[in-house]
Amino acid sequence: MALTDVTHDAQDFVPAVEVEEVELYHPKTWLGKYVFSQDAKIIALQYSITAMAVGLLALVLSVLMRIQLAWPGALSFITPDAYIQFVTMHGMIMVIYLLTALFLGGFGNYLIPLMLGARDMVFPYVNMISYWVYLFAVLLLLASFFTPGGPTGSGWTLYPPQAILPGTPGSGWGITLMVISLVFFVIGFTMGGLNYVVTVLQARTRGMTLMRMPLTIWAIFTATVLALLAFPALLVSCIMMSLDNLLGTSYFMPAIVSLGQQLDYSGGSPVLFQHLFWFFGHPEVYIVALPAFGIVSDLLSVHARKNIFGYRLMVWAIVVIGGLSFVVWAHHMYVSGMNPYFGFFFATTTLIIAVPTAIKVYNWVLTLWRGNIRLTVPMLYAIGFVFTFINGGLTGIFLGNVIVDVPLSDTYFVVAHFHMVMAVSPILAVFGAVYHWYPKITGRMLNEGLGRFHFWVTFVGLYCLYYPMHYLGILGVPRRYFSNVGPNGLPDFIPDSAQFVNIWITIAAICVASSQLVFLYNLFASATRGKPAGGNPWGATTLEWQTTNTPPTHGNFGKELPSVYRWAYDYSVPGAEEDFIPQNVPAGKNTGQAS
Amino acid sequence: MSIFRTLSTKPWIAERGYVSDSHGFRLPTAKVFLSVFLGVVTSVFGLLTAAYFIRMAYADWQALPVPALLWLNTAILILSSVTLQWARVAASREQADGVRRGLLAGGALAFAFLVGQLLVWRQLGSLGYFVDSNPSNSFFYLITGLHGLHLLGGLVAWFRASVRLWRGAEVAKIRMSVELCAVYWHFLLLVWLVMFGLLLVT
Numbered sequence: 001m002a003l004t005d006v007t008h009d010a011q012d013f014v015p016a017v018e019v020e021e022v023e024l025y026h027p028k029t030w031l032g033k034y035v036f037s038q039d040a041k042i043i044a045l046q047y048s049i050t051a052m053a054v055g056l057l058a059l060v061l062s063v064l065m066r067i068q069l070a071w072p073g074a075l076s077f078i079t080p081d082a083y084i085q086f087v088t089m090h091g092m093i094m095v096i097y098l099l100t101a102l103f104l105g106g107f108g109n110y111l112i113p114l115m116l117g118a119r120d121m122v123f124p125y126v127n128m129i130s131y132w133v134y135l136f137a138v139l140l141l142l143a144s145f146f147t148p149g150g151p152t153g154s155g156w157t158l159y160p161p162q163a164i165l166p167g168t169p170g171s172g173w174g175i176t177l178m179v180i181s182l183v184f185f186v187i188g189f190t191m192g193g194l195n196y197v198v199t200v201l202q203a204r205t206r207g208m209t210l211m212r213m214p215l216t217i218w219a220i221f222t223a224t225v226l227a228l229l230a231f232p233a234l235l236v237s238c239i240m241m242s243l244d245n246l247l248g249t250s251y252f253m254p255a256i257v258s259l260g261q262q263l264d265y266s267g268g269s270p271v272l273f274q275h276l277f278w279f280f281g282h283p284e285v286y287i288v289a290l291p292a293f294g295i296v297s298d299l300l301s302v303h304a305r306k307n308i309f310g311y312r313l314m315v316w317a318i319v320v321i322g323g324l325s326f327v328v329w330a331h332h333m334y335v336s337g338m339n340p341y342f343g344f345f346f347a348t349t350t351l352i353i354a355v356p357t358a359i360k361v362y363n364w365v366l367t368l369w370r371g372n373i374r375l376t377v378p379m380l381y382a383i384g385f386v387f388t389f390i391n392g393g394l395t396g397i398f399l400g401n402v403i404v405d406v407p408l409s410d411t412y413f414v415v416a417h418f419h420m421v422m423a424v425s426p427i428l429a430v431f432g433a434v435y436h437w438y439p440k441i442t443g444r445m446l447n448e449g450l451g452r453f454h455f456w457v458t459f460v461g462l463y464c465l466y467y468p469m470h471y472l473g474i475l476g477v478p479r480r481y482f483s484n485v486g487p488n489g490l491p492d493f494i495p496d497s498a499q500f501v502n503i504w505i506t507i508a509a510i511c512v513a514s515s516q517l518v519f520l521y522n523l524f525a526s527a528t529r530g531k532p533a534g535g536n537p538w539g540a541t542t543l544e545w546q547t548t549n550t551p552p553t554h555g556n557f558g559k560e561l562p563s564v565y566r567w568a569y570d571y572s573v574p575g576a577e578e579d580f581i582p583q584n585v586p587a588g589k590n591t592g593q594a595s
Numbered sequence: 596m597s598i599f600r601t602l603s604t605k606p607w608i609a610e611r612g613y614v615s616d617s618h619g620f621r622l623p624t625a626k627v628f629l630s631v632f633l634g635v636v637t638s639v640f641g642l643l644t645a646a647y648f649i650r651m652a653y654a655d656w657q658a659l660p661v662p663a664l665l666w667l668n669t670a671i672l673i674l675s676s677v678t679l680q681w682a683r684v685a686a687s688r689e690q691a692d693g694v695r696r697g698l699l700a701g702g703a704l705a706f707a708f709l710v711g712q713l714l715v716w717r718q719l720g721s722l723g724y725f726v727d728s729n730p731s732n733s734f735f736y737l738i739t740g741l742h743g744l745h746l747l748g749g750l751v752a753w754f755r756a757s758v759r760l761w762r763g764a765e766v767a768k769i770r771m772s773v774e775l776c777a778v779y780w781h782f783l784l785l786v787w788l789v790m791f792g793l794l795l796v797t
Contacts, residue, residue, distance in 0.1 A: 122624050190635060197631050202624045211604045228631070232639040236646065240737065247726055249733040251650065267655030267730065272646060279642065311606060567606035 026554070038124035039554050040109045043131050045441070047105030050131075054138055055098035056516075061086040063513045070506035072483040080482040081169035084153035087480055088170075089145075091156030092178070095284065096185060097138055099426055103291040104189070104227065105134060107433060108196050108220045110441070114544035115217050117205025117562050117584075119555050121195045130195070133188030140181035147173035155480065157281070160252040160273050164245040166259060176245060179238040186235045189227060196224045205543075207564030211315070212583070214542050214568040215308065218315050219294025222322040223287045229326070230283035237276035244268070274336050278329035285422050286325040290318060292389075292429035293360060296382045298568075299432050300364055302540045303379035304371030305579050307569035310363040317356035317363075324353050334402050335409045343402040350400035354393070361390060372572065372579070376538070377451035381432030384459045385425050392421025395470065410480070413473020416466045424462050431458070431519070438523075439537050443550045444530030450522045454515055461512035468501045539580045542568050546582050629775050633782050636745060640786050643741070644793060647734050651797060658797055659731045662718050668711035669791055675704035676777075676784045683777040686770040694766055694773060701780065702753045705746060712739055731797075738790050742783065749779045 027033045034042060065086050068078045078086075109127070113120050121127045144151040153169035154162055162168050163175050170178075200221045204213070213221075240251040244265070252273040253265035301308040308314060330338060330346040364386050373379065395417040399405045408414060431454075438446050477484065477494050484499060486492030491499040536545040548558040562584035570581040575592025587593040650656065682697025716736065726736045756772035 123628070194628060194631055194635070198624060198628045201627055209604070209606070210601050211606045228635050229638045232635060233642050236639060236642050239741075240646070243726070243733065243737065249727045250655075250730055251646070251733060264727070267653050269650060269653060272649050275649070276642065276646060307607065312603070316602065569607070 036128060038120070038128045040113050040121045040124070040127060041441075041552065041556075043127055044106050044109035046131050047101055047109060047134065050135055050138060051098045051101040051106060054093055054142070055102075057142075058090045058093035058098065059513055059516065061090040061093075063509060065090065066506040066509040068482070069484070070503040072485050072489075081150070081153060083482045084155070084480065085151050085169050085174075088153050088155055089141075089151050093141070094423060095156065095288070096182070097141065099288040099422075099430075100189070100227070100284070101134060102430060103288055103426070104196065104220065104224055105131065105192055107216075107291060107295070107437075108224065109192070110437070111216055111544065112196055112199050112220065113203070114440075114547070114552060114556055115214050115542050116200065116203060116208055117543045117557065117564060118199060118203040119557070119561070122199045122203050123195050126191045127195050130188050130192035133184055133191065137181045137184035137188060140177050140184065144170065144174050144177040144181075147177065149174055152178045157274075157277060158241065159277075160241060160244065160268075160270050161254065161256055161265075164241070164253070165256070165263075176242065179242045179245075182238045183235060183242075186231045186238075189231060193224045193228045193231075197221065197228065205561045205564060208543075208583075209564075211312070212564055212567045214294075215297040215311070215314055215318070216291070216294040218318050219290045219292075219297075222318050223290040226283045226290070226322050226325060227287045230280045230287070233276050233280035237273055237280070240276075241273065271333070271336055271338055274333050275330070275338075278332045279326075281332060282329040283322075283325045286321060288422055288426045290322065292385065292426040293318065295429050295433045295436075296364065296385045297360075297367075298542070299378050299382035299436055300367050300386075301569050301571065302436075302538050303376050303382070304368050304373045305539075305571045306367055306371035307571055308363070309366040309369075310359070311567065311569065313359055314363055317359045320356040321353060324349060324356070328353065331400055331405070334405045340402075347400055347402050351397065354397065357393060361386065361393075376435075377446070377448060377455060378432045378436035378538075380452070380455045380459075381428050381435065384455070385428040385432065388420055388428060388462070389425040392417060392419075392425060396421060407476075408473060410478055411473035412469045412477050412479055415479050416469035416473060419466055419469075424466065428459070431455070434523075436538065437544075438526070439533030439550075440544055440547075441551055442527050442530070443533055444526050444528075445533045445537060446526045446530060447522050450518055454519045454522065457515035457518075458512055461508050461515065464508035465505055465512060468505055472498055472501055536582075539578070541566075541570055541580050541582045543583055546584055623771060625771055625775060629778060633779075636782070636786070639741070640738075640790070643734075643738060644789070647738075647793060647797075650730050650734065653730070655729070656731055657729045659719070659724060659729070659735050659794065660722075661794060662715050664711060664715050664718065665791065665794075668708050668715065669787065671704050671711060672708045672784055672787055675701050675708060676780045678704060679773075679777040679780045683774050686766055686773045689766045689770075691760075691766050694769075695760060698753065698757050698760065698773065698776075701776075702750065702757065705750055705753070705780070709743055709746060712743055715739070735794065742787055742790065745786075746783055749776065749783065752776055752779070 027037065033039075037043060037046075064075065064078060065083060067074055068083055109121070112118070141151075147170075149170050149172050151170050152158070152163065152174035154171075154175060158175070158178070164171055166172075168175075200213075200217060204210075240249075243249045244251055244253050248264050250265045250268035252270055253263075253268040254270065255266040256263050297308055297314060328346055328350045330342050331350045334343050334346075368383075395413070399408060399414065399417055435446055435451055438444075475494070475498055477498055484491055484494050484502065490496075533550065535547065535550045538545070543562055543564070544552070546562060547556060563586075564583045565586045566581065566583055568583055570576075570583075570591075572579045573581055573592055577590040577592075581591050585591060678697050679701035680697075682694050682701060685693025685697055716739070719732070719735075724732050726733055752772065753776050756769050756776060759769050759772075760766075
């Protein structure tokens with residue numbers, strides 16, 4: 001690797017960065033600037049707002065489900081059909097249309113160019129199209145609520161044959177729109193994803209070597225690579241499913257009698273669908289977990305004023321987790337009737353993932369060890385993430401073993417596990433990231449008091465919500481059931497105590513859900529009335545905090561792109577004047593390093 | 596291996612105070628973009644192949660007769676790839692006439708291939724091999740359809756490059772587009788040969 005020595009004299013002129021200049025498209029109209037924008041920052045906001053809006057809908061659906069479980073029949077419009085439709089839409093929206101879109105489309109778009117010192121994504125036009133295709137996919141999904149029969153009620157895994165057979169709610173229009181929406185999501189995501197990967201590979205500013213990149217970028221980069229390779233499985237299975245549905249092919253559909261009628265299908269393999277679906281579905285877990293890992297690493301380091309412990313191991317762990325995530329998919333299928341020897345293989349690979357994951361957890365804890373910890377709101381969320389992720393990870397060891405998984409399958413234990421590990425944990429990281437980067441995006445701080453309130457209600461509430469669910473699961477309470485009470489209004493096949501737990505969980509869920517209104521209020525109110533933040537309120541080293549303007553203008557940096565002289569974690573360097581040295585500061589007298 | 600050297604650098608001590616000149620690969624960005632995209636397409640067709648093998652093992656699978664026209668189509672696609680390679684070489688030598696001829700022939704042959712594939716569909720249909728009559732038929736229509744769509748996407752890029760050339764753009768200006776088209780064509784040819792092989796073997 002060629003190095004330019006810039007250390008003879010701190011006053012020495014360092015030549016301007018010789019990066020190919022990206023030809024920026026300068027819009028002239030308001031529409032081109034804020035709606036059909038090619039600026040990654042605007043696209044990021046568009047992605048985030050759309051994802052959060054549709055996520056809010058999914059949140060409401062989950063509260064409705066909880067009300068039905070605690071007080072069956074309290075809301076008369078929740079029929080068994082509607083209930084399972086809510087389950088399906090809640091899962092699908094949260095996993096794909098909220099988390100994937102928010103982490104990669106939202107944070108990816110905002111942070112990749114800024115943190116790497118680039119003017120924009122390498123293909124801004126494709127980037128813009130990516131958002132509009134995503135929006136179209138969201139609208140198709142929402143449209144399925146207004147079709148005859150309503151949205152699909154097949155569960156977010158869309159397992160055939162039940163997904164397309166009459167009897168499952170939304171088996172006509174619902175499932176058709178669902179798979180078409182997913183196909184568009186994949187196409188839109190691929191456009192964005194190619195951009196993120198190529199931008200990381202090609203558009204880093206001078207001095208930003210791969211091993212100087214902040215862990216957020218490493219994580220988003222790896223997650224995008226996973227998504228680019230895994231989403232084709234979803235694409236292929238969706239296309240094949242819609243052919244089964246619309247043209248009567250038998251990829252997945254076995255010979256089957258439905259409502260007394262022998263259908264035209266024959267010989268198809270539902271397990272084949274499960275293999276394809278989970279070949280996408282498992283990497284998907286890491287597509288939303290890895291960006292959370294990266295973001296939390298950066299938040300912990302910044303707010304503990306300490307360099308990240310074991311940077312190299314953190315990078316390797318991200319890459320290794322990404323690789324392993326492609327060889328564990330069938331641990332979702334232990335009860336599917338596949339070859340039992342597969343179970344042995346997939347249990348082994350699944351448990352191996354614990355190794356790089358544990359490395360990350362130890363490194364987070366060791367980063368905090370004797371750090372100058374500032375319990376800011378982002379830091380609270382980052383620490384909350386570490387706690388929650390360990391909890392969710394531990395139940396993953398239970399479920400990764402075939403003999404433990406079989407009796408726990410399809411119980412609330414599974415629901416509790418995957419919510420802890422891929423719903424609560426990533427969403428805590430999202431909140432941490434929003435509180436952390438909001439000052440850069442708007443130029444104003446979020447209200448600290450409201451933020452703390454939001455954190456404690458959310459964090460404690462989520463534990464009240466999901467901890468008891470593990471016990472329900474061990475008791476054998478099945479998931480996806482519309483009601484646990486019999487015709488006389490009393491718990492039917494579960495003990496009274498379990499029904500009491502259900503009521504408790506619902507109350508916790510309502511508290512957590514309503515506290516999100518505080519967060520929304522904070523987001524809107526602080527945009528105009530928040531305390532002015534200045535360029536670098538947290539004293540962070542990474543490049544997005546070193547822009548000339550806050551919020552950064554079109555083109556991100558001033559006339560010249562910054563040069564990078566160091567890694568992203570120079571906090572509390574002995575002898576340095578301040579407790580952080582930005583990445584674009586060369587060695588000199590203020591850094592405590594010989595120039 | 597430089598990737599291992601990269602991954603084993605110690606950013607917290609090494610090169611402090613130095614600006615590294617390395618940023619990005621030395622490859623042009625458009626080429627990196629195409630390589631990553633080819634990775635995605637490989638994933639699509641790889642998964643289809645896996646699904647093909649899994650589904651084939653079931654009792655109701657009946658192999659599809661291979662229409663003779665498919666051999667002709669394969670030959671046309673090979674020629675299309677060869678002529679685009681010719682255009683690519685001509686572009687690197689800045690021979691405008693060669694590029695024109697190569698592009699035109701390559702694109703026309705690709706169109707011919709697509710028309711040929713549609714004819715194969717019609718032939719099979721008239722013989723009663725519909726998309727839903729047997730899983731092997733379903734896979735055949737799906738694979739040829741997806742492959743055709745990818746080629747159609749390539750033709751959009753080909754069309755844009757051709758229009759620029761005929762409007763009088765210098766060869767040097769469209770050299771990259773021609774090169775990327777040729778690489779994409781070779782890739783789709785490879786995919787087709789594998790898929791065709793799959794059909795012949797099974």
